[in-house]
Every structure is written in C-alpha cells, then in structure tokens.
Amino acid sequence: MKLFKKPIFVSISPNAQAGDVFLAIKLVLQPWRWRSGGAPREFAKKLKSYLGIKNVFLFESGRTSLYAILMAIGLKAGDEVLVQAFTCTAAVNPILWVEARPVYVDIDSDFNMSPADLEKKVTPRSKAVIIQHTFGYPGKIDEITRIAKKNKLLIIEDAAHALGAKYKSKKVGAFGDAAIFSFGRYKIMSSVFGGAAVTNNPDIARNLERSVDGWDFPSTFWIFEQLFHPILLSVTKPFYNFFSLGKVAVVIAKKLKLISLSVYSEEKSGGKPPFGPSKMPNALALLGLKQIGKxxxxxxxxxxxxxxxxxxxxxxxxxxxxxxxxxxxxxxxxxxxxxxxxxxxxxxxxxxxxxxxxxxxxxxxxxxxxxxxxxxxxxxxxxxxxxxxxxxxxxxxxxxxxxxxxxxxxxxxxxxxxxxxx
Ligand SMILES: Cc1ncc(COP(=O)(O)O)c(C=O)c1O
The missing domain is CATH 3.90.1150.10 (Aspartate Aminotransferase, domain 1)
Structure with a gap:
C-alpha cells in the first residue's frame, strides 16, 4: 500500500536535509542577509580549492554563468557554438542571448557528445564547443580536445551535472578554457538556484570580470522564493503518496509565486528568465556553503x-x-x-x-x-x-x-x- 510508504524522488528537493531546511528558515527571518554579504566570497574560495581552479565567479544560475563566459570570450553575431543535443534550454539559450548560433552535435550511447559527429558539424564559422558531462559522466575530453585544437575552437565544459566528477584522476571543469557548474535544486549540491563560471585562463577571467561589472543581485522577492523552496518541500514531500496532496500543495505554491519555477515560460522559446543575469546573492551562497561541506x-x-x-x-x-x-x-x-x-x-x-x-x-x-x-x-x-x-x-x-x-x-x-x- 503506497499510502504508508516513503515516496522516492529523483528531483523533488533531493539534496535538502534537516540542517539545510533549518538554515533556510533562519535566513527567511533575516532579510538583511539576503543580498550582500561575505558568503559569496567564502563560497568561491571553497570552490577554488575543491576544484583546483584559479578563478571562480558566482551567479544566480548555471545558465547565467554560461552567458557570462560566452560574453567574455567575445562571440560575435553569427558565430557558431557546437553543443550536444540531449540537453536543456538552460544549456543552449545563453548562445542565443549573445546572438551566436547553436549547432547541435549528436550523442553516443553514454549520453555525451559524439566526437565523430562533432567533426562533421564543424564549419569555418565554429568558434567554441561545449562539452557537457551528462548526468555527471565525463564527456570524451581527449577526443573532443583534439578536434577543438585542430579547428581552433575554444572549449567550454558544461559541468552543471558533474561537480566532483573526475577524468584521468583530475576533476572536470579544468580541462577546457572555461567551465560552468550549477547549484540548482536538482544538481549534485544545491543552493536552490545558483551557478559558477570558472577558468584558469587569465584573459577570460579579466574579460569575465569586465563583462559582469555592474550586474546586480536578483530581486529580494526572488531570493525569498528560493529560501522558501526547501522549507515548503520538506513539509509537502511526505504527502506525495497521500492522494497526491504534496504535489497539489507545490502546484498551488507555484501559482501563488511562493516558490519559483526552475525554467520560466519565456526560456522555452529562447528568451531570458526574469531573474537574470545577476550575481549570486548572499543568502544562496550561505545555502551553498552549508552544502559544500557535505x-x-x-x-x-x-x-x-x-x-x-x-x-x-x-x-x-x-x-x-x-x-x-x-x-x-x-x-x-x-x-x-x-x-x-x-x-x-x-x-x-x-x-x-x-x-x-x-x-x-x-x-x-x-x-x-x-x-x-x-x-x-x-x-x-x-x-x-x-x-x-x-x-x-x-x-x-x-x-x-x-x-x-x-x-x-x-x-x-x-x-x-x-x-x-x-
Ligand atoms: C546540462 C545543463 N547545463 C546547464 C544547466 C544550467 O543550470 P541552471 O539550472 O543552474 O541554470 C543545466 C540545468 O538546468 C543543465 O542540465
């Protein structure tokens, strides 16, 4: 009888534990800590040392992190970026936001980019290739790097799924010219929404700093929605098997805008979400700091x-x-x-x-x-x-x-x- 069994989820707040929920409750009651503060600096420092990467820039999402990188590498309208199919809007839209063109590369049975198809899809207009480490399985870094070098393509790793994954004993994220990570609600660790752009390349780091100069934090209301997410889900999750009561409560909370969507409707046709682009606010960095310890x-x-x-x-x-x-x-x-x-x-x-x-x-x-x-x-x-x-x-x-x-x-x-x- 499912009524009395623990519901098992793939993606419903899968990383939030009691300590994370208590921290979110504490933060909801301390709005003065939501936007600015020292946590993003501390979180970036922890990530640098975990990844062994020199430059880490934190944003409110992985998609914005990719946008910042694409701006920093100076793509021009009409430039082509090779990206694998079997992905999500958040991994592709930033290419459209810089007016470049996504060119889709097929996958192999490991759900990662096929180097053979990549070779076929490169054109003189290709400027960069995104290596996605789907589900945390490292992509075929050596083969793709060889093709990228031959064709003078920049390499960006999409490590949104792969924080801590290793290829030849080295953590992913440091193989290309730059990489992104996501700390979204369903990722390896979670600040509910959040992302990082990382690079060891000093020129890209300098350009990144320049391109995001002046970006603000997301609105206080949006930050509240993120803080409320683990709190609400911790209460509703146990009731998913109980005549779907948990699910109904979440749908209502979304309609009432008590929690945010993970993908907004405008993004489904290539648009920008209303919350970005912006820097990671202090409250989300505090959630991230709690999770990185685990x-x-x-x-x-x-x-x-x-x-x-x-x-x-x-x-x-x-x-x-x-x-x-x-x-x-x-x-x-x-x-x-x-x-x-x-x-x-x-x-x-x-x-x-x-x-x-x-x-x-x-x-x-x-x-x-x-x-x-x-x-x-x-x-x-x-x-x-x-x-x-x-x-x-x-x-x-x-x-x-x-x-x-x-x-x-x-x-x-x-x-x-x-x-x-x-
Ligand atoms: C493969 C991939 N890349 C990038 C992203 C973007 O991450 P975020 O949701 O933090 O914007 C996601 C997640 O949505 C993803 O699945």
Missing amino acids: LTRFNEHRTSVANFYKESLFRNSKISIVEFPRSSEPAFLNFPISVQDGDLVRQLIKEGKRRGIYLEVWPAKRVIGPSGTDLKKLGYISGSCPKAEDLSARSLVLPTSPNTTMRDARRVVNLINDFFGK
Whole structure:
C-alpha cells in the first residue's frame, strides 16, 4: 500500500536535509542577509580549492554563468557554438542571448557528445564547443580536445551535472578554457538556484570580470522564493503518496509565486528568465556553503547507490546501462537507463507512481527539455541528431541523491526487475 510508504524522488528537493531546511528558515527571518554579504566570497574560495581552479565567479544560475563566459570570450553575431543535443534550454539559450548560433552535435550511447559527429558539424564559422558531462559522466575530453585544437575552437565544459566528477584522476571543469557548474535544486549540491563560471585562463577571467561589472543581485522577492523552496518541500514531500496532496500543495505554491519555477515560460522559446543575469546573492551562497561541506559525502553516497544499481541491473537484458571507461569517475547525478521503446518508459513510470516511486525522464522525452520547449526557436533541425532523438524517447533516470537511502534504491531495483522480469 503506497499510502504508508516513503515516496522516492529523483528531483523533488533531493539534496535538502534537516540542517539545510533549518538554515533556510533562519535566513527567511533575516532579510538583511539576503543580498550582500561575505558568503559569496567564502563560497568561491571553497570552490577554488575543491576544484583546483584559479578563478571562480558566482551567479544566480548555471545558465547565467554560461552567458557570462560566452560574453567574455567575445562571440560575435553569427558565430557558431557546437553543443550536444540531449540537453536543456538552460544549456543552449545563453548562445542565443549573445546572438551566436547553436549547432547541435549528436550523442553516443553514454549520453555525451559524439566526437565523430562533432567533426562533421564543424564549419569555418565554429568558434567554441561545449562539452557537457551528462548526468555527471565525463564527456570524451581527449577526443573532443583534439578536434577543438585542430579547428581552433575554444572549449567550454558544461559541468552543471558533474561537480566532483573526475577524468584521468583530475576533476572536470579544468580541462577546457572555461567551465560552468550549477547549484540548482536538482544538481549534485544545491543552493536552490545558483551557478559558477570558472577558468584558469587569465584573459577570460579579466574579460569575465569586465563583462559582469555592474550586474546586480536578483530581486529580494526572488531570493525569498528560493529560501522558501526547501522549507515548503520538506513539509509537502511526505504527502506525495497521500492522494497526491504534496504535489497539489507545490502546484498551488507555484501559482501563488511562493516558490519559483526552475525554467520560466519565456526560456522555452529562447528568451531570458526574469531573474537574470545577476550575481549570486548572499543568502544562496550561505545555502551553498552549508552544502559544500557535505559534498564529498554526497558524492560517495551517489557512487554507492549507482554501483548498487549497476550490480543489480546489468544482467537484465531488457535495459541498457552506460559503460564508462576506467579513466572516468562519474559524479552520478542520476543513474540513466534506456529501454526498448518510449511506451515502456511510460508504463514503467506509471508503475513506479503506483508504488510511490517517482522516476523521471531527462530531458523530457525530446532532444532539448523541458517539455514545451520550441525546438525550432532553439535552432534544432529535426533529424540532425538521430541518436539523441532515439535515446531521449526511451531513457529515464533513477535517483541517486543524498536523500535516496540504500533501502529506497532496493525498492527501485525491485520495481524494475518486477516490471521487466530478471
Ligand atoms: C546540462 C545543463 N547545463 C546547464 C544547466 C544550467 O543550470 P541552471 O539550472 O543552474 O541554470 C543545466 C540545468 O538546468 C543543465 O542540465
């Protein structure tokens, strides 16, 4: 009977623990600490030392961090930026905001950019390539770097999913000319909304500083919405299995603007969200500081859960899991699986819901999520990335977050094995 079972989530406030919720409550009562303060400097210092990167700039989101980098590298209207399909609007829109053109590259079965397709998509107008480390699995850095060097492309790592992931024993984020991280509500660690642009290149760092000079903090109301998010979710999450009461409460809270959306409607057709571009406010940096103290533990936990899924599911011939090379140590934001067709995805999600397990599809069963994204406006040409189109229709993700216990992971494995047979 699902009514009395703990609901299991992929993305509903998956990193917020009691201490984070108490901190958010404390901050709601201290509005004078919301905008300016010393926390962003402290948070940036911690990130520099964790990543081993010289320059860290904090913003209110990963998408704004990418925008700042694209401005800093001096892209001009009509320049092309190579970006993988199987992504989200937040990873593509900043290209449009600087009036450059996204050119979509297909993926391999590890959900990361295909170097072979990248070679085919480079043109004389190509200026940069974005290496996305999807679900925290490091992209094919060596092959892509070789192609980028040959074609004089700048390399930007999209490490939004991959804080702490390693490639050849070195943390991702320091392989390219610059990189972004996200501390959004569903990422490796969370300040509810937040992001970082990082670089070891002194010229890019100088330009970055110059391009964001004068950017303000987001509005106090938007900061309140972020602080209220973990507080509300901590109360409503336990009631998701109880006639969907938890979900209804969240929908109402969004309508009343007590919590913010993660993607705004204007972004689905390439527009800028209303909160940006802006610097990371003090309150979000305080949430980030609390979480970064737990980051190593979080990533160890994610790895244990992912290893358990791998051991339990690799023999199941009905599902495919990603084989990654020994040189990669993923951060396991999620554990992706693919099945034979989209119908099975739908049925498995339905059966999961019946058992109080809320599995998800990323990026929303299409090459660029979330659902409702206008692919044409984002410059995607239908059929140009067939593997991404195929995999986005028949893959889904399993939860690995700090709030997913090993017992929860066992329930997820039982669901899959019961559904497909062992
Ligand atoms: C692959 C990828 N890149 C970039 C971003 C942007 O991060 P944020 O949500 O912090 O703007 C996201 C998340 O939305 C993402 O999934």
